[in-house]
Amino acid sequence: MSLDAITRALSAAPGVAAWHVCERVLTSHQHYRVFKAVEAERSARMRTVQITLHTAGTRDGQPVIGEATITLTGDATEIPAQRLREAVAQATLVANPAYTLPGRAAVPDMALADPDIVTDPWAVIADLTAQMDAGAGATPICASELFADVQTLTVVTSGGFSGRYTGTELFAEFVLLAEDGKNSVECHGMRRARRPAELELAPALARHAGWTADRLRATLPATATLPVVFGEEALDSLFDTFVAHAGGRARFEGWSRLAEGKPLIADLAGEALSIAVDATLPWRLSSRPFDMEGQVNHRVDIVQDGRFERRVASKRYADYLGIAATGSGGSVVVATGATPMAELLAGGPVLHALRFSTFHPNPVTGAFSGELRTAYLVGADGRATPVCGGSVSGNVWEAFRNARLSRERTVRPGYDGPAGVRLHGVTVAGGA
Amino acid sequence: MIHTETHDIATLAPFLKDLVRHMERRVPYAAVLVTDEAGERVRTATTEEQVGEAPPSRGAVVTVHTGRATVEAAVDVLTEEALAEAAEQAMARAAQAGLLDGGVAPDPGPVMDHDFATPEETPYAAVPLADKVARARALRDQAHAADGRVVNAFGMISHTRSRELFVNRNKRLFQDLRRTQAVVGVTVSVDGAAAALMDGRGRRGGWEAAALPDGLVPRLVADCARIAGAPRLKAGYYDCIFSPEFSGIFAHEAFGHGTEADMFVKKRSKGEEYLGKPVAAPQVTLFDDPDLPDAAASYFFDHEGQLASRTQIIEKGVLVRPITDMHTAHALGLPRTANGRRESFARKAYTRMSNTFFGPGHHDFGDMLADIEYGFYLERPSNGMEDPKSWGIQLEGHMASEIMNGKLTGRIFSPVIVTGYVPELLTSITMVGREVEITGLGMCGKGYKEWVKVTDGGPCLRLKARLA
Known part of the structure; x- marks a missing residue:
């Protein structure tokens, strides 16, 4: 019409x-x-x-x-x-x-x-x-x-x-x-x-x-502080807090904790992250040539080798901040790491969390919690036992200080990156 | 300004009656729902202001039930030609998919012809837009005035008018629903740690529903400052008191979803096995009530033409009745309740909650605190999720206040997650407060989509729960 x-x-x-x-x-x-x-x-x-x-x-x-x-x-x-x-x-x-x-x-x-x-x-x-x-x-x-x-x-x-x-x-x-x-x-x-x-x-x-x-045959996991390897659906929103803080809006509203050229994570002890937001990848659900205001979308490398580089900004926020407009939305693309998945799951006990009831890290604080729906406790002998119920909680700003990323890659509707992300010091709340 | 369609959808009724008659020459049941939803939203933040129409939704869905299955065609053009074409499209698809023969059709219900309208003390449309902008700005400014550490705040006033016409063989029902919401949100930065919270009220009605209780904004700002940088509590199993809001999300997730009878049809609900059996402590009652006065999710009839009335789901701790829609009541031989709801005309009807809440008890907050040696008072819920098959539950909130030796210590932990097994949580309830509160800002999804307006609430509850 x-x-x-x-x-x-x-x-x-x-x-x-x-x-x-x-x-x-x-x-x-x-x-x-x-x-x-x-x-x-x-x-x-x-x-x-x-x-x-x-x-x-x-x-x-x-x-x-x-x-x-x-x-x-x-x-x-x-x-x-x-x-x-x-x-x-x-x-x-x-x-x-x-x-x-x-x-x-x-x-x-x-x-x-x-x-x-x-x-x-x-x-x-x-x-x-x-x-x-x-x-x-x-x-x-x-x-x-x-x-x-x-x-x-x-x-x-x-x-x-x-x-x-x-x-x-x-x-x-x-x-x-x-x-x-x-x-x-x-x-x-x-x-x-x-x-x-x-x-x-x-x-x-x-x-x-x-x-x-x-x-x-899944049982309630025991309460403990464990390394947790996030996989499958659990990856979908794991990086959302970083992307939110990298947005022009967060900067304009005064709550972004990121500054260009500075480390994404303070006191990094694990692998450095490289994160992009990309709306230009073919056939991806979050790809689109332009946003609702007519701004052509571009890939934006927001974090490279652990340093915050560039903001994602619609035309509005780009003008407000005096930066180049990049468009809005896109897949979160995370560079894969050096470690084979099998190694991430080694040295048990390690919790391999695949699906939560719901999992949305707080965009402002980075705090996360989720009830385990599909997860496996991988023992020192490599044997995986299904666990369910109980929760995993932490904060992305702290948990990513010591993160390791898998060499294997996975592509999901809004995520393209390591198939496994191992975070240390995550609280698992379950039975005695 | 709230712009509904220029012509009145109620005038379509005679044509739709004829259309239903025409379709029922070939199928045992047909119905049409026409909806016209429009609204207005004013949002004034520290950094930006917006005023305009809330996204409208205007269209019709023609339903054909063949006795075996439901076939529907939804259109967004409300002319007689477009509606007749949708009816033909639904009939053709039913034939093409081989769904026309067999089965028993649902009961169209008794003969009814009613018009309903939400009363407004002060018609929302009569209030100048400038006054609404001023009120939203006042909320924002009140937040900034409360604490210099507020880095961003917003006030929002919104109103939705939803007009719905349902027609089947026996019924012509029309409702004009109005609800108004006032919301305030703040972001506070304390020593480099930021946190965000929002609060507000949603109620059925006009401009009179756009007021917030005294003290809500300063308390919100104070709580936001307290949770910024607050530590998480040590994971464990604790004595807890749920605030009325927290009780509400518990009611919704614990037994609301598990007693939606479409879950029974799909063998997805453990609740089906427990009908007539105890599932909670004896002092626990639970209701779903689309006829609740003033509540934001109330309506006069559901999207399948069932008049609204209260359903008692739990009585004295016993699971007595599920909520149903037309299809599930028909399939399971259960009493029909007014819970057949759609996200919009473009989506299917499912069994959905409306206003879901725990009933009142006889305890004061002080009684609940008195003998807690160590525990937490949980406030400001953020979200929840249920597993109706295994009765697992997840509730998340922003604030857990420490209780020691019967007193609140003032120490705050944030955020907090509650997980557990629903009957275990419900049977651990030892005290139920007197005052039921329903705040009215909620929305509810089914599976991964299908958002509808709901509210939930209850009194304070004293129970034991696993927290982290």
Whole structure:
């Protein structure tokens, strides 16, 4: 649907100094099963057009901007005149430091849309259902959901930027059951990817089936301070605090503890980290050619050899801080280390934590806690015993002082880096 | 300004009645839900201010139940043509997927024709936007005034209006729901250690619900300064008192999710085995109530046309009843409760909680403290997660206050995590406070997605728990 009438109205509106328009069109095909029976099938279509307008003014002699948003839904192709006038009036009620919207730029071509999902999503879903069943083997899948989505995003700005891309996304959620006559347990998993090749559903289900069986004999770990090797899902958010502190917003809001050229971690005794944020990798779920304001995304090496190098900043925060805009979002890419995974797990007891109930290190403080869902206690003899329940807790700023990174690499929807990260001095709270 | 669709969705009812009749010539059950949600949000932070519309959600979902499965088509264009096309699309897909034959259709319920609306003492839309900006700024400024170490603060005022029309063979139900939230957040830096906290209230209603209790902001700032750089407690098994907010997240995670009856259908809930059996100490009661006055997650009917009413989940420590949606009540032969909810018209209905809370008891906070030799008072929960099959639970919070010899010592530990086995935690409850508090800022996901508005709460609870 054309955005011409909307952009024309914005350009002509009195009092509007700048604007950006972001249109999202999403189609979703959804398939739900309870055990092997189809519970539901759904299709959905949604379109939203988010319009942000700026007004210009001054405060204490400094240039400021007012901002307001309008969101249109469905098949709307025009902004009602009254809403536009109201939005301009609303914008003048707030005053933010001025910044300019991204201007004209070449939009990189990026592989994000799988043609099979675009043309026949139900066929893709049928194929993935079969892969799921094959991967689980004899382990019952008591519930599953498969989504095949296609999203087209268009951004136009008053500065002259115009870009569009289409991306596909597959989402699979599944629950496997196991019982041994005395106990019954479940293993709840999720996979997301832009196309079936990265979803790797059959091997993922096979791994989950193994974890489900192991969980039947899992015990509560003993309370101790142990080395913990993070793997699988436990890696997904492990570096998020560092990325948050490396953001332009954290610096602008006054809580970033990072300074360019200074060590990421004080008193480092372990391996130095190299971390990048990269939204340009092909077929990655967190890749996109530009952000919601039309800023073209770039790879940003935020930490190299343990030193903080550069901030990730949208155009807004880049202007506020007087640095170059890099765009927003992307995969967290961590350089692999020198140690084979087997060596990271040696010298037990070591806890190999693969999945938590939920695990989100605090972006400001770096404190982390998580209840163990899938984990193994690896003894000095190398024997791995499944453990479950209890918690792992620590703080990334301290735990990474003595980190070791695996030589092996893993790629996950938002993470690309060592398959194992060994942290020392982590508290495991469990039984006596 | 809150902009809902220019035409009134309620006027679609006669057409939708005809559409349902038309579809039911070929399938045993059909229904349509139309939703039109819009809102406004004002956020004024130290560094930036924003005012504008909350992301709207406007569309319809046509439901066909074939007796074997549900097939739905959701559209975001609310014209008769678009709705008729969605109905055809759902019917065609049901046929294409071979789902048309067999099974028994759900009961459409009794004949009903109602319109409901949330009362507003002071209509939110009648308050000038400038006043809302001023109130948000006042919250921010109050936070800065409370402590010079506040490096960033924000005040936020938001309002959501959700209009929903449900039509099936027997029912035409329309509701106009309004809820308002006031939130304040602070980031404090103490000797180079930063911490962030937020607090607020969400309630059903208009501008009158945008007020925060006196003392909330200074207490928030003080607590944030106390947790900045605070040590973690030594892992162990302790006597604990949960604050009402902490009790709330416990209620939600411990037995809310485990008694969502779609978990029973999927054999994912241990609770199913315990219906009619003790699962908690005898003084424990637990409710889910979408009809709770003023609560932010209250509604008049659910997204499958069931009128809201209270469900007692635990009575005197015994698990008495799960919450259900249309499909699960039908499949399991259980009483239907008003808990069939969707994230939006574009998502499926599941069994979902609404306002979930522990009932009151007879103890004062002082009674609870009195004989604790060493333990912790847990406040300011941040998140939680449950495992309904194995009854594992994880609750996280920002603040554990040390208790020694029956008194709070003033020492703070942060953050804190509670893990354990749900029945063990519930049966360890020895005292239940008198005052139930529900704060109303929560959202709840199902699995990895499907966010809906919920609230939770309860009184203070005295129990034993594993902390780290």
